[in-house]
Amino acid sequence: MGVSLELKSNTDQSENEKSKKCEDKEKCETYGLGFRHVQVLLIFLCLTIAYAQRVNMSVAIVAITDRNNTNPDFPEYIWDEGQKAMILSSFFWGYVVTQIPGGQLAKRVGGKIMLLFAISLCSLLNLLTPLFASFGFQAIVGLRVVQGLCQGCIFPSTHTLLAKWAPPSERGTIGTYCYSGAQFGTVVMLAISGVLASSAMGWPSIFYISGVAGIVWSIIWMFYGSSSPADSRDKISVEERHFIESSLSEHTTGDARVVETPWKQIFTSPAVISLVIAHSAHNWGFWTLLTEIPSYMKSILHFNIKQNALLSALPYFVMMCISFLLSPFADWLTNRRILKVEFSRKLFNTIGLWLPAAALIGLSYVTSEEQSSLAVTLVTLAVGINAATYLGFQINHIDLSPNHSGTLMGITNMSANIMSIIAPLLVGEIVSNPDDPVQWRIIFYIAAAVYFFGNLQFIIFGKANTQPWNDTEAHRKRNDNLEGAENPAVEY
Template structure:
């Protein structure tokens, strides 16, 4: 059974500092806040574009952008984002993820602050800026797995990784109503200025506080450092050279493609609602920007709460060997996808605003279980190449961000409930596809091409980085 190693220790044992003083938890907290900022920088346009193009009793719309043009603007970010996923994975495996993430978010924040001026000059300049923002933000997700490959003990991967990723959803939860409130009270430009400046502050703290590995951290205790190093085990020095990567094995591995397929399917539904939910609330449910933004955030609140519990629960199951890593990853991912299929289909056939909101909230919220499955899976099957695997999967998983807003713009011509029904039905079918593919091909075992021959290494030879078959 693929399970955590027998000689793994409780992270609170061995004279380590208390939970709240452990440096790896500080990394997790700041990574959480980093993803919070990353998603605040994404949802601001989803809310802002409604304020920019809608008229109210007190003001006229400033821009006359139709549904298809709005869809093109919302999807433009992902053209840049898709281009740097694999590059981010490669750079993360070579130089580490801390600086990669910090400078990537910093550049995105600066460009976000410039967006209002660009919008008043030319819509094409807005599209261009969003593409460049995507380029810089594209290195962030692969970069975090490079961080965890050096900082996260195997029995804490789901907890630390899940907690960091949940910042994305909390950022969405707070970002939607915050941007709606800013747009209503201070005008739509504030939806770009405030998240941009907050992100710059975070970048400063992150770059000054976090090191690429625990061995470089001047504030870590000897006990915690020893625990992390022994848990993670030997590091493959060959990864310094790109030519030594097992590219053929990676691209012909079905567990890798199962992660990629699951990531694509989860992101289809996620990005569809991330970019379109405020418009749906406005078009069909007839909510104003403030109320629509608040309700649009509800699914992500549920998702962020579930993900906190799921991370601890999954690591507890693995540590106590109740289920193998393969079974627990499949259970989380496939169970979530089947549930999302049901609730997205139900949302398409709902007849009242309350039914729509409940179904959409559950369809998104239950995706937390999937994130505790496929998103941490690269650290199971090839930890030293995890940033590259996430770069590959996120390259394909970015395609929905490009296609789904544009497809919604093509489908939703008259802002009718019948048109939005098709948007939700497509997402439902894609979730079902992901469940089947991941259930057949996924694995939680370290792959043969990712094994490290410890007898050839000098220094410590603890093998706890490997999941035993």
């Protein structure tokens, strides 16, 4: 017993001595590679798998309904354009429902549990997709709705995790690296789907591979994922933990779970309303392109499914590369005080929405396969430069309220993904003849207009400072007292 108490005393003394390093502000501004980067990698892989499972239907539906361009040994199902549009949008019917509950649950039970639940169940449903297809398109619609319900928890949970793991000085970089997993998953799935559909395994392998990948990730996440530095005492170093917690303490409570959600202030906040509109505008254009590029390339540019899949993936590969280049640059600009955070958010959001809007207008006048190179260039620009929004509205939730960032993401993502439902359905209504370039022109013009006005209002009304309703004064004082009593050597 005496040895045990002595060891504990030495450990506490060691932790307090190490924590003193964080009393020097300059030493707290940076910290090398650590356990937070393990979390970044795992979240990156999580979003890779989530988006692979989300977009696999965009290419698979071409193979499922046309065996002539794929392995003819597998079933072909005849679905009209309206049914295809319903299948492509049905994921979002469920997706919007669990956004706000997902943010609230992530705050209460932790982002780790929510991500584990979402990916494991969604992966199981991916494995069952070929079976459900044999029951008719209504069965596929139902399955995709349930998958959407599962994945609705992912973005709010990710934001909840980032609010705990990403120091303000690294917020843009860490957030971008995590969310670039969405582009990586899109690239991989769009690139390999055509090859898989034409292989000996046929189109069902598109769903089997993404399902197995999700199961494997879930097992790894179970052992190495963590909701916060405080939950990782046996894995994270004392120095890194205090670096993260001390840099975040200015904007967060000791435990955000004890802070009640200020619903009225959130829903009446001009900054939040502006964020909702910006997020919705982004999703309209992004998902119009993501779900319809394969059909556009097949009908207007006459690419076969292998060419279609590879060229459909190219814009998202470019988007991922641009995000890796922009994020350290943006953090460098703000950390060196060259740009204020709010100006930086609006600048990069403008680059990410207005340049794609111009590219979409140009794309609307590409009307034949002779102009296929120009079309691919414009699509790549329209999607690729969209990466700048990860340094704009995408990370703005944590700027406004670290304590409620998951709930804010749930609110904005719910609203934004209503656009993800409407956009494919609108395409199904307007594009009655997929070979008519004029009908596609209308679609691209609408997306460009939504991009333009969505960003314009963000420039006018958007904010990047922590909002007063992030925390109550009573909670702040109570947590300060608790932290001072528990860790007298640490200045938070």
